[in-house]
Amino acid sequence: MRKMLIKSLAVGAAAVLALTACSNDREKSGGDTPAGGKGFAKDALIGVALPSKTSENWVLAGDLFTNGLKEAGFQSDVQYAGASTTVADQQAQITAMTTKGAKVIVIGATDAAQLSTQVAAAKQAGAVVVAYDRLITNTPDVDYYIAFDNFKVGQLQGQALLDGMKAKKPTGPYTIELFSGSPDDNNSGVFFNGAMDVLKPEIDKGNVVVGSGQTDVKQTATQGWKAENAQSRMDSLLNSTYNGGKTLDGVLSPNDTLARAIITSIKGAGKPIPVVTGQDSEVESVKSIMAGEQYSTINKDTRKLVAETINMVKTLQTGSDPQVNDTKSYNNGVKVVPAYLLPPLIVTKANAAEAYANDPKLSPLTK
Ligand code: BGC
Numbered sequence: 001m002r003k004m005l006i007k008s009l010a011v012g013a014a015a016v017l018a019l020t021a022c023s024n025d026r027e028k029s030g031g032d033t034p035a036g037g038k039g040f041a042k043d044a045l046i047g048v049a050l051p052s053k054t055s056e057n058w059v060l061a062g063d064l065f066t067n068g069l070k071e072a073g074f075q076s077d078v079q080y081a082g083a084s085t086t087v088a089d090q091q092a093q094i095t096a097m098t099t100k101g102a103k104v105i106v107i108g109a110t111d112a113a114q115l116s117t118q119v120a121a122a123k124q125a126g127a128v129v130v131a132y133d134r135l136i137t138n139t140p141d142v143d144y145y146i147a148f149d150n151f152k153v154g155q156l157q158g159q160a161l162l163d164g165m166k167a168k169k170p171t172g173p174y175t176i177e178l179f180s181g182s183p184d185d186n187n188s189g190v191f192f193n194g195a196m197d198v199l200k201p202e203i204d205k206g207n208v209v210v211g212s213g214q215t216d217v218k219q220t221a222t223q224g225w226k227a228e229n230a231q232s233r234m235d236s237l238l239n240s241t242y243n244g245g246k247t248l249d250g251v252l253s254p255n256d257t258l259a260r261a262i263i264t265s266i267k268g269a270g271k272p273i274p275v276v277t278g279q280d281s282e283v284e285s286v287k288s289i290m291a292g293e294q295y296s297t298i299n300k301d302t303r304k305l306v307a308e309t310i311n312m313v314k315t316l317q318t319g320s321d322p323q324v325n326d327t328k329s330y331n332n333g334v335k336v337v338p339a340y341l342l343p344p345l346i347v348t349k350a351n352a353a354e355a356y357a358n359d360p361k362l363s364p365l366t367k
Helices: 002-006 016-020 024-029 056-071 086-099 116-124 150-168 186-205 227-241 256-268 283-290 302-317
Strands: 045-050 075-080 104-107 128-132 144-148 174-178 208-210 250-252 296-299 339-342 345-348
Touching: 045 056, 045 086, 056 075, 056 302, 075 086, 086 104, 086 116, 104 116, 104 302, 116 128, 128 302, 144 150, 144 302, 150 174, 150 186, 150 250, 150 296, 150 345, 174 186, 174 227, 186 208, 227 256, 256 283, 283 296, 283 345, 302 339
Parallel strands: 045 075, 045 104, 104 128, 128 144, 144 339, 174 208, 174 250
Antiparallel strands: 296 345
């Protein structure tokens, strides 16, 4: 099941309909071995192209890359895509990194499917291309993928939603709404499919009902991962489906920024806060969890992900192949991209203190 689901790419393919998709092409594609680029000067230039700052993890990643690469002896060029012309910005940044002779280009894609020309040129110039956190699709020119296990993130969110609702009300049926992330981010579909892997059997049994009937990823999507888009969709759902006294028991939210927007909408309508999931362990959401509002988040420690990415760069510098632990799950439409996946952790009020014990910023919030 996991195999079948995780291969599905952005937008339409992430629809619940993807549950029935066939996965034969996964085996067909086979991974290309990384071309050239390995074994370069110890102080080589490393490019890092990040998307716009749609959540705290991206804000943290920029400084961590700048400092970490410097400490490791490399030169770095760390860029963010702007807030509006994100795709064009990122394309131009990658091209500039290639022109400047970057030996590795680490990319957190703004739009998974819009970078094939730029990464082809980077490879042509001898750089290694690493997709960071978000997969780059429809191109043979991505060598490695490094991320937290996105499908697992979705499964943990789906399970937390069920557990949270059960803790409040021991028996169903439970009424929920579903939100997903931006359709241009390949992760959005993977998170959604992971969550549906857990929720769909309950929906099929009638234990869980999607009140609005909106289960297609086109209906649940949140363009640009923008809080205002999630808030206005929640406003409309409250008006269309919950204004007659129907109870909303839970909301699947793919991340913390959107979870808080959903909660703001529900509070604004004067309704009780249902069980709302999240992701990213953002400061305001950890506070909300401790205050008993948002139910859960996911801990994907950005410090770890950046450190592992820099380890990958160091290994490439010596001319060796970096470690991967998944050579099956991430078919980008052209090839299976060898991946190094880290385990995500579900966090609720119950385990927050333990989960953030080694995080100086979040730990004090759990006391
Ligand atoms: C990341 C999430 C983040 C989202 C919005 C995703 O690709 O994996 O952690 O919440 O982007 O920035």
